[in-house]
Amino acid sequence: MHVVVCLKQVPDSSEMRINPKTGTLVRQGVTSIINPYDVHALEAALQIKDQLGGEVTVVSMGPPFFEQSLKEAVAVGADRTVLVSDRAMAGADTFATSRVLAEAIRRIEQEFGPVDLICCGRQTIDGDTGQVGPGIAARLDVPVLTYVIRIREVDPKGRTIVVERKVEGGRQVVRSTLPALLTVEKELNELRYASLPGMLRAARHKPIVWNRETLGLERTEVGLLGSPTIVAKSFTPPEKKRETVMIDGSDPQRAALELADRLLAHPTFRKAVVAARRSAAMAAAMAGGSGEAGSSRGR
Numbered sequence: 001m002h003v004v005v006c007l008k009q010v011p012d013s014s015e016m017r018i019n020p021k022t023g024t025l026v027r028q029g030v031t032s033i034i035n036p037y038d039v040h041a042l043e044a045a046l047q048i049k050d051q052l053g054g055e056v057t058v059v060s061m062g063p064p065f066f067e068q069s070l071k072e073a074v075a076v077g078a079d080r081t082v083l084v085s086d087r088a089m090a091g092a093d094t095f096a097t098s099r100v101l102a103e104a105i106r107r108i109e110q111e112f113g114p115v116d117l118i119c120c121g122r123q124t125i126d127g128d129t130g131q132v133g134p135g136i137a138a139r140l141d142v143p144v145l146t147y148v149i150r151i152r153e154v155d156p157k158g159r160t161i162v163v164e165r166k167v168e169g170g171r172q173v174v175r176s177t178l179p180a181l182l183t184v185e186k187e188l189n190e191l192r193y194a195s196l197p198g199m200l201r202a203a204r205h206k207p208i209v210w211n212r213e214t215l216g217l218e219r220t221e222v223g224l225l226g227s228p229t230i231v232a233k234s235f236t237p238p239e240k241k242r243e244t245v246m247i248d249g250s251d252p253q254r255a256a257l258e259l260a261d262r263l264l265a266h267p268t269f270r271k272a273v274v275a276a277r278r279s280a281a282m283a284a285a286m287a288g289g290s291g292e293a294g295s296s297r298g299r
């Protein structure tokens with residue numbers, strides 16, 4: 001089995017800020033991590049290799065410092081890594097990103113042999129769109145299995161895979177032909193630690209670096225030029241103010257009255273109370289009307 005893992009290095013979300021003037025992410029001074037879903041995609045690939053043998057190739061599109069994440073992938077067991085890096089690729093949206101990654105996977109097949117499975121994360125924690133995996137699958141014309149929470153069976157001879165997908169209100173078991181592309185959830189597996197030999201290998205590791213020309217892509221097919229999406233505005237919503245008021249409950253009747261007063265003073269609740277009173281009055285009027293008719297009949 002030859003499994004390709006798509007792995008993106010992202011800013012640590014706990015430190016993420018947006019520049020209010022430019023509307024772009026502030027990356028300076030922010031720690032980078034491997035996208036949290038992608039480490040589970042890598043683990044899935046490594047488990048398949050452990051069970052069935054084969055190779056794991058990791059591919060990433062990004063600036064040269066993404067090499068750090070690729071070394072981490074080698075430390076846990078990846079066999080080779082490919083970094084697709086080119087200034088012309090900056091500002092890519094999901095359309096351009098999936099085009100570049102699909103081309104890189106085609107090139108990986110040419111150089112290192114057929115690819116049986118592609119593993120991606122469900123989504124990234126910076127762009128957050130979840131579109132890149134399905135985008136790659138569409139370009140490579142392979143089936144896509146999203147939200148994968150369990151891999152039940154991989155049959156390299158029969159060329160099939162059976163997975164469990166998370167769906168609303170349950171799970172769905174799907175059998176697909178290989179090659180296929182999975183986008184995975186975090187509950188798919190437990191992560192392994194890097195071994196000492198792995199860390200030593202990672203320290204010496206250099207990724208294979210490809211650029212736009214290596215992949216035979218035009219300038220207009222990558223980066224900002226190849227991206228139809230325009231992010232018009234990006235901003236952090238103002239924090240909502242929250243207030244907690246403690247009501248003395250020693251006198252329940254008084255506490256209930258105070259609660260009612262406070263609720264009535266609140267614009268949202270006031271509207272709800274006014275609406276409730278109106279419907280109660282209408283209901284009473286209707287009940288009263290039929291009551292009168294009933295009593296006149298009775299007279």
Ligand SMILES: Cc1cc2nc3c(=O)[nH]c(=O)nc-3n(C[C@H](O)[C@H](O)[C@H](O)COP(=O)(O)OP(=O)(O)OC[C@H]3O[C@@H](n4cnc5c(N)ncnc54)[C@H](O)[C@@H]3O)c2cc1C
Binds near residue numbers: 062101119
């Ligand atoms: C604040 C912000 C807003 C943005 N808004 C938009 C927008 O509205 N529309 C739009 O099209 N783009 C947008 N982008 C750009 C978007 O982040 C990039 O296109 C990005 O490279 C890929 O999209 P994603 O991060 O959403 O990936 P997702 O589709 O969420 O990623 C899914 C999986 O694909 C793989 N993957 C994704 N990117 C890479 C990569 N570079 N290398 C290797 N594997 C990868 C990973 O396995 C990942 O888990 C925005 C970016 C930011 C920072």
